[in-house]
Amino acid sequence: MDINSTSPALVFSALGDDxxxxxxxxxxxxxxxxxxxxxxxxxxxRQAIRKHLHHLEKAGLIRPTKxxxxxxxxIQIEQIESSCKYLEEISSQWDIHLKNLKTLLEDKA
Amino acid sequence: MDINSTSPALVFSALGDDxxxxxxxxxxxxxxxxxxxxxxxxxxxRQAIRKHLHHLEKAGLIRPTKxxxxxxxxIQIEQIESSCKYLEEISSQWDIHLKNLKTLLEDKA
DNA sequence: TTAATAAGCAACCTAAAGGTTGCTAGTTTA
DNA sequence: TAAACTAGCAACCTTTAGGTTGCTTATTAA
Structure with missing residues (x-):
């Protein structure tokens, strides 16, 4: 099992708090x-903060040393980077989608 | 108030579910x-799904039409794009940080 | 014009999130 | 070595998330 792989949803949810x-x-x-x-x-x-740190830790966003x-x-920057890639992938799929729509409309015209 | 601005935490939290x-x-x-x-x-x-759609809607990630x-x-792609930028910003701040650390160590040597 | 379909609303349930307080156990440092 | 500091653990509380069921209303199709 890859130590660096955490599910996108887990990471986003860890990021989803001010x-x-x-x-x-x-x-x-x-x-x-x-x-x-x-x-x-x-x-x-302090305990509340510690709980938040636990979330970040579980999502692989930070790393502790005693x-x-x-x-x-x-900070463990890899998770940030791969979440970023995940979002880029969505954007690019959407671009492709829009391009397809456009060609479809042009073909009809 | 800008209709396109939703807080990063709100968007990430909407993305934080499979x-x-x-x-x-x-x-x-x-x-x-x-x-x-x-x-x-x-x-x-259906009701459960509708609740999830409400979350996505509130975060500005999707847009309904009756x-x-x-x-x-x-999909409302702008929110995805700006969340992506937010993460890129973090990555670049971290890069700067590492670069500073490196110069600091070189100066000491 | 009746039946089927799409979707809203409300009440309810359970588990988890986000917070608290109080107490204990290891390190430092004066 | 006693006082101060860092942090863990456990119990508890309240709100929200994620889900359910049951019912109503509007629109579309037979």
């Missing part, structure tokens, strides 16, 4: 960050 | 499709 998108934004800057550090600035509890008493998280 | 991704796939082929038509082939009820007694749905 708090989690904000966490991802914060993880984009600088070095890996701890749960406590990431909790600061939100007005919900360092001393801290759990440090960093 | 049934809804499957509905999108079906809507990519051919002409606009009715609720009943789209319900066929799933083993959940024709006679039927409600026909078609």
């Amino acid at each position: 708090t989690r998108l904000e966490l991802i934004q914060r993880l984009l800057e600088g070095t890996p960050k701890s749960v406590s550090y990431l909790s600061r600035g939100f007005n919900i509890s 360092v001393g008493r801290e759990q440090l998280f960093q | 049934t809804r991704l499957e509905l999108i796939q079906r809507l990519l082929e051919g002409t606009p499709k009715s609720v009943s038509y789209l319900s066929r082939g799933f083993n959940i009820s 024709v006679g007694r039927e409600q026909l749905f078609q």
Whole structure:
């Protein structure tokens, strides 16, 4: 089983929350960050943030490393990239569809 | 207020379900499709499918047109495209981040 | 003009999401 | 070594998601 393969729906659902998108934004800057550090600035509890991090982790969007008493998280960019490809694929299928429609109309005319 | 702007989290959350991704796939082929038509082939009820369609609609991913007694749905590709851009933006921020890290390490050496 | 079809509405159920508080156990650091 | 800090675990609560069934209304076709 490929460790990098998570279902598109799982990844999108992990991305489908404002708090989690904000966490991802914060993880984009600088070095890996701890749960406590990431909790600061939100007005919900550390445990709530930890649950959001679990979602991101399960979807393969972040990766934890234990360092001393801290759990440090960093972005796993591959999942973002493959979700992006998934959406590009939809767009291109739609383009093909529109092109087919157009030829169909021209043939009728 | 821009009719085309839906929050990224709302769109991702609409994409975060296997049934809804499957509905999108079906809507990519051919002409606009009715609720009943789209319900066929799933083993959940028409009402359940209708709820999923509501989600997609609220996120701006599909657009309904009433024709006679039927409600026909078609893809609204703009939301897909802008979600795609959102993910590309994340990827590029991550690239910049990695590049910065690299220069930092080289400067130290 | 009656029967079949498409779809809306409402009530209901169960599981999961998103949050809380309280407590415990390992690390650091003063 | 005692105090402070990081984080895990468990129990609980409330709202929402995803699904069901039953019924009504509008439109289309026989």
